[in-house]
Amino acid sequence: MEFTLLEQNILIAKGMTVEQLNQLKAAGVQAKGDFATVGDTATLVEVVPGLDAGVAAKVMEWAVGAKAGAAETGKMVIDSADAIYCSHCNARQPKDYKTGDLCPACGKQAEPVQSCYWCSTSGPGKFCRGCGAEFVTLAEYDLAVLLKREGVAKDDIAKRLRGMDKAEKDALWSRARRMHG
Numbered sequence: 001m002e003f004t005l006l007e008q009n010i011l012i013a014k015g016m017t018v019e020q021l022n023q024l025k026a027a028g029v030q031a032k033g034d035f036a037t038v039g040d041t042a043t044l045v046e047v048v049p050g051l052d053a054g055v056a057a058k059v060m061e062w063a064v065g066a067k068a069g070a071a072e073t074g075k076m077v078i079d080s081a082d083a084i085y086c087s088h089c090n091a092r093q094p095k096d097y098k099t100g101d102l103c104p105a106c107g108k109q110a111e112p113v114q115s116c117y118w119c120s121t122s123g124p125g126k127f128c129r130g131c132g133a134e135f136v137t138l139a140e141y142d143l144a145v146l147l148k149r150e151g152v153a154k155d156d157i158a159k160r161l162r163g164m165d166k167a168e169k170d171a172l173w174s175r176a177r178r179m180h181g
């Protein structure tokens, strides 16, 4: 396996010198596919000492594509963690999704409008626009109201509910029923 003439000419066009090209080959990078093993720009500079970082970036972009650049910044990881899924049809929402937008797949509001157990403001999203409280599911709304009446701090209510096991929730439900009765 060796670089083709075309590949060598491309590397030189990207700004590598013939000497650097030879260093690259001496290090064991002898075909375009070997750049995938190199992995990123910083490693390429280590393999070819003295190689300009800008040239290295151009070479890596050509050899392994923009994918390596994106993985480097960790951007893709952040995006997938922040992904919003439609609560009606489960479709993943576009990157520029903003709270309140309609789902492109089913046309309903991707996040349901909720009303706040703390200040009664209603709106979509994970947090109340009125007071910043973290919303709980509609099913647990009454429990959140009860916790508020029992003196639990606003910022602790959603956390408290998430941390409860079934027995604790059942006990809370029976208190909530008494509150209504």
Ligand SMILES: [Zn+2]
Residues within 6 Å of the ligand: 086, 087, 088, 089, 090, 091, 103, 104, 105, 106, 107, 108, 110
């Ligand atoms: Zn949908």
Ligand SMILES: [Zn+2]
Residues within 6 Å of the ligand: 116, 117, 118, 119, 120, 121, 128, 129, 130, 131, 132, 133
């Ligand atoms: Zn609120």
